[in-house]
Amino acid sequence: MLLIRNEKLRNAVKIAVPFIIIPSITIAGALFFDGKRHILIALAVAVLSLVLFAAGFEKKSTGTRRMVIVAVMTALCFAGRFIPFLKPVAALTIITGLYLGGEAGFLVGSLSAVLSNFYFGQGPWTAFQMLAWGLIGLFAGMLSKPLLGNRILLLLYGALAGLGYSFFMDIWTVLWYNEGFSIKLYAAALVSAIPYTMSYAVSNVLFLYLLAPPFGEKLQRIKVKYGV
Template structure:
């Protein structure tokens, strides 16, 4: 009990420090540093909460396998611009495993795949955006609807593509101007429109194509190694 209280106090203090640093840096026009810090800090509560759980080796291995699968999807299709099954696999992970695992696999896939594609200040933004995509797909009501209706799954794939592209363009504006500019942001959205539409279409295609296969294979693993029961027992 004391550990939980201490953890919450640490998070609260961290937020206060972050706000103070943000105020200080904004006054010095360091918008890029502030945005980077906020994106990083947004990921920390999820990692902290999951770190405090009593995980067994089977659950950790499963998360590692799901992350590797998502990263492999990005690697295999890297020669085709804006076409990747990685986002679809993150969505399916959220649907099948829940919000927390969806966020973890999404954010870990970003930082892991960037070992090959290049790490940089944009990595926390990718971690946060892909993590949120997996998290939202894993919310109880959302995941139930997505696995029942292909048209909703398609709509979510489009939303995921738009959210990721629009959110990453915010980082692009900061990286170019070191401050946010609506004209620059609008110009980036227009320029990136063909790639965004292709990305959305790829999300829809791979999500609908892989849903049933992904569900059946993952369900078999969960039952065979008794992972689902152990995860439910620890909630």
């Protein structure tokens, strides 16, 4: 398990990787890489997600234990993508971020996208999905204290995360269609995607309402028992 010991370096990685490096690679891949090399971008995002995860802990044993739980949550997200219409991927990513930290949430969201797309289809959109779900988990971890203290606020975050995911993926839609960004095309994409946007928001709220209490209780027990 990779361990980043220097505190300043860890803090730099936590900022640079999710907010600068991965977004830059994702957008550059959409603009300059052809469809045959999209898997290289997804692989780079996956590796950087692991680096970000490693920056989230100080002790090797803690990181190893957390990685096991992350693997389980990723597997659940993978299975969840096979549920028709409403999918629990973002909700499980949020729950991971709340209880295991934003870096773990980012890794679950990122890996869930790239692994499940080996079945649903890889493409330049994969890196956008990895980044979108990853950021949803990361922000959940950053906002864990208020979100865990207020269930209504948590459900509201789930709804906003669904909207944000759709808005972000529409950036990919415009870049793919136009080979550059256009405000008019982006507005049109937002309007045409309203049914999908609403389904994302509704599914997040529904699954957070159903899954957050039982999953949260079990993850909290694991944290206490194994010192995660």
